[in-house]
Amino acid sequence: MEAAKASAGTVLLVDDDQDMLNLLSKWLQGADFVPLLASSGEDALRLVSSARPDMVVTDLFMEEMDGMTLVTRIHAENPLTPVIMLSGQARIPDAVKATHLGTSAFLTKPIAKEAFLAEINTHIRPRRPEGASAFGRNIIYRSDVMAELLEQAELVARGDVTVFINGETGTGKEVLARAIHDGSRRSGHAFVGVNCGAIPEQLLESELFGHEKGSFTGASNRHDGLFLAADGGTLFLDEIGDMPLGLQVKLLRVLQDFEVRPVGSVKSVPVNVRIISATHNDLESLVEKGEFREDLYYRLNVVPLKMPRRAERAEDIPLLLDHFLAVNATRAGVSRKRFAPDAVAYLAGAAWPGNIRQLINAVELCSTLYTGDIIPLAMAQRALRQQPVQFKTLKDAKAEFERNYLVSVLRISGGNVANAARIAGRNRTEFYKLLNQYDLDAASYREANGGQDDD
Amino acid sequence: MTDRIPVVIDPDLADLVPGFLNNRRRDVEKLRAQLEAGNFADIRMIGHSMKGAGGGYGFDPITDIGAAIERAALAADSATIEQGIAQLADYLSRIDVVTGA
Numbered sequence: 001m002e003a004a005k006a007s008a009g010t011v012l013l014v015d016d017d018q019d020m021l022n023l024l025s026k027w028l029q030g031a032d033f034v035p036l037l038a039s040s041g042e043d044a045l046r047l048v049s050s051a052r053p054d055m056v057v058t059d060l061f062m063e064e065m066d067g068m069t070l071v072t073r074i075h076a077e078n079p080l081t082p083v084i085m086l087s088g089q090a091r092i093p094d095a096v097k098a099t100h101l102g103t104s105a106f107l108t109k110p111i112a113k114e115a116f117l118a119e120i121n122t123h124i125r126p127r128r129p130e131g132a133s134a135f136g137r138n139i140i141y142r143s144d145v146m147a148e149l150l151e152q153a154e155l156v157a158r159g160d161v162t163v164f165i166n167g168e169t170g171t172g173k174e175v176l177a178r179a180i181h182d183g184s185r186r187s188g189h190a191f192v193g194v195n196c197g198a199i200p201e202q203l204l205e206s207e208l209f210g211h212e213k214g215s216f217t218g219a220s221n222r223h224d225g226l227f228l229a230a231d232g233g234t235l236f237l238d239e240i241g242d243m244p245l246g247l248q249v250k251l252l253r254v255l256q257d258f259e260v261r262p263v264g265s266v267k268s269v270p271v272n273v274r275i276i277s278a279t280h281n282d283l284e285s286l287v288e289k290g291e292f293r294e295d296l297y298y299r300l301n302v303v304p305l306k307m308p309r310r311a312e313r314a315e316d317i318p319l320l321l322d323h324f325l326a327v328n329a330t331r332a333g334v335s336r337k338r339f340a341p342d343a344v345a346y347l348a349g350a351a352w353p354g355n356i357r358q359l360i361n362a363v364e365l366c367s368t369l370y371t372g373d374i375i376p377l378a379m380a381q382r383a384l385r386q387q388p389v390q391f392k393t394l395k396d397a398k399a400e401f402e403r404n405y406l407v408s409v410l411r412i413s414g415g416n417v418a419n420a421a422r423i424a425g426r427n428r429t430e431f432y433k434l435l436n437q438y439d440l441d442a443a444s445y446r447e448a449n450g451g452q453d454d455d
Numbered sequence: 456m457t458d459r460i461p462v463v464i465d466p467d468l469a470d471l472v473p474g475f476l477n478n479r480r481r482d483v484e485k486l487r488a489q490l491e492a493g494n495f496a497d498i499r500m501i502g503h504s505m506k507g508a509g510g511g512y513g514f515d516p517i518t519d520i521g522a523a524i525e526r527a528a529l530a531a532d533s534a535t536i537e538q539g540i541a542q543l544a545d546y547l548s549r550i551d552v553v554t555g556a
Contacts, residue, residue, distance in 0.1 A: 017504045017507065019508045019512075020504070022474070022475075023468070023471065023512060024511075026467055059507075088507050109508075109511075110506065110507055110508070110509065110511055111511065113465075113511070
């Protein structure tokens with residue numbers, strides 16, 4: 001992580017004026033960037049291919065290959081490489097064309113050092129250097145706050161201590177938990193996640209610790225539970241603050257004894273899991289109110305990590321916008337759209353109360369509703385106005401709960417629809433209708449040699 | 456017009472400034488030769504370069520003179536170009552570079 005932050009990034013400068021190259025190169029070096037210099041478009045293309053710079057800054061007017069041609073050729077092979085265009089003329093048609101070709105910014109010379117470096121800092125996406133740690137390689141960031149968090153998380157991953165992640169909904173707590181698992185010696189085993197707030201107490205107990213056949217109505221098969229499913233690996237307990245008090249004491253016992261006792265069993269089974277728990281709640285205040293056990297709190301909160309809110313990661317927003325635009329384009333099988341520079345600036349400064357979910361929704365809305373290549377500021381503003389806060393509607397929240405409930409019931413009944421329907425208090429016809437409604441297939445929950453439906 | 460003109464430059468650019476100024480002195484000669492040859496395209500390019508880099512190095516008048524030469528070259532205005540060349544030569548002969556703190 002340190003190595004990744006040592007250089008602010010590599011910037012390829014392209015200009016056929018050596019004095020200009022020298023000047024910009026000096027400014028970049030002073031700001032800890034590594035400059036690469038090319039005096040022609042052809043030289044630049046060779047360097048893009050061999051040195052893979054994090055960003056390109058090119059002059060518009062050059063004798064052999066002009067900046068417009070260069071940016072087109074760079075993006076043909078490297079669509080995510082940001083390019084800034086410099087021009088001696090503030091001509092609107094040039095700026096419009098450059099924007100349509102996907103340049104991140106169109107700047108007019110002469111330019112002041114501070115303004116130049118501000119644009120570089122806004123648009124660059126440093127790539128991890130060769131040999132740098134691969135920890136958190138799937139996490140998109142360039143902000144210091146995330147770099148510091150991942151630095152701590154990488155240290156934590158090397159050990160085997162219990163980790164507690166606090167952060168608002170949609171800040172990426174599970175993504176971080178998975179990165180810690182992937183970076184740990186447990187990475188060859190399972191990472192199992194469960195949302196403790198989405199499952200009723202009785203089902204959660206069986207879901208976590210397993211149950212014996214016949215231990216309760218509808219338990220027609222033995223069920224191992226998630227602790228055993230995660231044996232050797234990591235169990236991620238999301239929304240731990242919503243875990244009922246009755247279960248908290250059972251969880252505490254597992255953490256103390258490293259054994260689980262399935263519901264209806266007299267025997268405990270040893271387990272070897274690392275626990276990563278997370279919540280959006282202030283767990284300390286829940287402890288004060290008596291809603292969360294203090295002893296469990298201290299058992300879980302060995303290493304606390306705090307996820308920053310999306311608004312605290314303004315520098316990461318342009319990267320995230322780029323990423324989700326690319327994801328949408330791939331999914332829809334269409335060419336990738338871009339946000340206009342003023343739209344990026346607007347979105348980077350937004351509050352994002354709904355965190356990543358709101359950002360993804362805004363990008364999807366813009367990608368879907370705007371038919372051009374460059375999404376303008378007005379469309380970005382409209383997208384945010386239409387999603388002021390990403391609270392789920394009551395209907396969506398109920399649907400999410402119902403689906404999670406059905407999944408739990410299917411797991412516990414080993415995919416046996418008759419038993420699952422009995423647990424849910426529905427007849428089989430109604431239960432099948434519910435499964436269809438949520439696109440759930442009972443067969444995929446049947447374990448080998450058990451759980452066959454008794455149709 | 457013999458007063459000296461002190462110019463305070465960014466200390467980070469101290470090693471680059473002598474080369475930059477030498478290139479501008481060469482520009483004076485190039486501009487004179489191109490004007491004599493009536494080569495306005497090359498004059499425009501030189502003016503364009505001066506305009507782009509001058510202010511960045513701390514020499515705003517070079518940017519202004521370069522812009523005027525570029526505009527005049529587009530209009531094939533020899534008199535204004537000649538005036539710009541004279542201003543550039545005069546400015547270069549009178550500056551005293553002072554490295555800032």
